[in-house]
Amino acid sequence: MLVGWVYGYSPIKRRSVHKLGIWKIRCPVGNVVVKGYLSAIKTRSDNPITYDVTIIGAGIAGSCFAAALGSFEIFKNLKIAVVDPNDIKDVANWIPPTDSFNTGAWKYTYADRVMPYSKVVVTDFLGQGSLNFADLISEGVSSEHPAFLIENSNLHSACAKALIHNNNSNITFFQGKVVNFSSFDSSNSTTSHNYSDNASSLTFPQILLSSNQTIRSKLVVAADGSNSLIRRYANIPSSSLSYNQFGLVANLVFDQLNQTAFQRFLPTGPIAILPLSNGFANLVWSIDSHYVDKLKNVSDITFIKLVNMAFRYQNYSDFEYILNSIHHDGSLPESLDLDQEFNWRINSQNQNGSFSTLINSFNEPIQLPPLVMDITPNSRQGFPLRISNSKKYYSSRIALIGDAAHTMHPLAGMGFNSGVTDSIQLCSLLKNAILTGSDIGSKEYVLKPYNDKRYSQNVLLQAAVDHTFLLFQSQNKMVTCSRGILMNLLNKFPLIKNNIVKSIMY
Incomplete structure (x- = not known):
């Protein structure tokens, strides 16, 4: 139940970045000098080229997997292709926006935009329960920070720089879109226009790009997102269900420095604040669809007040009244003064009018985030929330990773980390295949073991996250009372909390 993933930002486990070989990369400020394989990005060619591994999609999942292959000596003899519509050099040359967040220390990788955190406070609005994961290091979970918050652009750029830093001459980048996917039978040099999962071991996927380049590959790794074109070409069914919610995100500024992550479960969806350096924070607010237009259209000043209310009001009915009073165009009734309403509610909750404490159902104080004082202009964005899973994560010489799967x-903040674990598991199986002299595109030795390992793990994780969502959506008084009591009881057992964190970390 650790605070969740945010659009544009990713909480990432320390162990994952070490296994992928991207954590230690440092790079000077400014444009990255692209040499060798990058400067030789392929131009138009009518002759098909055969690769050992072809990665479709150079987003975070694809570039992380490419960085992993480029980080280990055992993969140096593999001929690897990476295909993406965008130029990888633009990703490597990413420079953080020059706003008030910039401290000017950009001589190395943008480490001051990576925020370690080991303190998490989770609360339940209706059940008045609280869980405080506030002393994970001192309680023996880790001698280091168990998680980091990093911008997707920063991590994506680091992966591109990792490829450049390692001087991977065996990796070639193709800029273009996949326009056709077929099969090539190497035994008789014939091409079938229809891809088949039941092809022989001598049949390879053949990919035609929008640049008229043709690639053949022993293994195709689909990292092309939730609407994966490769998954559709491979005829792998995928089930999907909408939560009828949107994730609303924004960059916030606190009134003081903070290194604690906060999450509060509302009946309309959880709201979470993840800490960044210098008093900044990233917000993700999962909200029912019929409220999202209101929250997107209100002024920045009003939005800041609503965030503070969401974390500080004791009774949900008071906050629900505010949400229902807002017009769909974001305007407020003339009779509603949010400042007056906020101050009155806080004073009625606390005799001293404190902005920093609430009480749980055990009459114990709850730590709250600092007050939000400002918001980065135009940083509010929304995206629909869905759960999806492919029927399987492989086909003949094809593996799905990340959102494609x-x-x-x-x-729970585990979507991106689950995709990273896909890459780690697939890399491990490819390593074993090379060591044993097996075919890297083999169903028996690579693809089916990958599916058997990752499919069950992802289904269990998805089920846990989905049931947690449904549990906290309930407004049944017996359910809300029970979950509040359970949260407050669990908070008194550090060993159990530590085991929860360990199960997420490893």
């Missing part, structure tokens, strides 16, 4: 609700 599965997606989940962001409340």
Whole structure:
């Protein structure tokens, strides 16, 4: 139940970045000098080229997997292709926006935009329960920070720089879109226009790009997102279900420095604040669809007040009244003064009018985030929330990773980390195949073991996240009372909380 993934930002486990070999990369400010394989990005060619591994999609999942292959000596003899519509050099040359967040320390990788955190406070609005994961290091979970918050653009750029830093001459980048996917039978040099999962071991996927280049590959890794074209070409069914919610995100500024992540479950969906450096924070607010237009259309000043209310009101009915009073165009009734309403509610909750404490159902104080004082202009964005899972994560010489295989609700912050674990598991199986002299595109030795391992793990994780979502959506008084009591009891057992964190970390 750790605070969730955010659009544009990713909480990532320390162990994952070490296994992928991207954590230690440092790079000077400014444009990255692209040499060798990058400067030789392929131009138009009518002759098909055969590769060992072809990665479709150079987003975070694809570039992380490419960085992993480029980080280990055992993969140096593999001929690897990476296909994406965008130029990888633009990703490597990413420079953080020059706003007030910039501290000017950009001589190395943008480490001051990576925020370690080890303190998490989770609360339940209706059940008045609280869980405080506030002393994970001192309680023996880790001698290091168990998680980091990093911008997707920063991590994506780091992966591109990792490829450049390692001087991977065996990796070639193709800029273009996949326009056709067929099969090539190497035994008789014939091409079938229809891809088949039941092809022989001598049949390879053949990919035609929008640049008229043709690639053949022993293994195709689909990292092309939740609407994966490769998954459709491979005829792998995928089930999907909408949560009828949107994730609303924004960049916030606190009134003081903060290193704690906060999450509060509302009946309309969880709201979470993840800490960044210098008093900044990233917000993700999962909200029912009929409220999202109101929250997107209100002024920045009103939005800031609503965030503070969401974390500080004791009774949900008071907050629900505010939400229902807002017009769909974001305007407020003339009779509603949010400042007056906020101050009155806080004073009625706390005799001293404190902005920093609430009480749980055990009459114990709850730590709250600092007050939000400002918001980065135009940083509010919304995206629909869905859960999806492919029927399987492989076909003949094809493996699905990341969102191409599965997606989940962001409340647990495990969607991206699950995709990273896909890459780690697939890399491990490819390593074993090379060591044993097996075919790297083999169903028996690579693809089916990958599916058997990752499919069950992802289904269990998705089920846990989905049931947590449904549990906290309930407004049944017996359910809300029970979950509040259970949260407050669990909070008194550090060993159990530590085991929860360990199960997420490893």
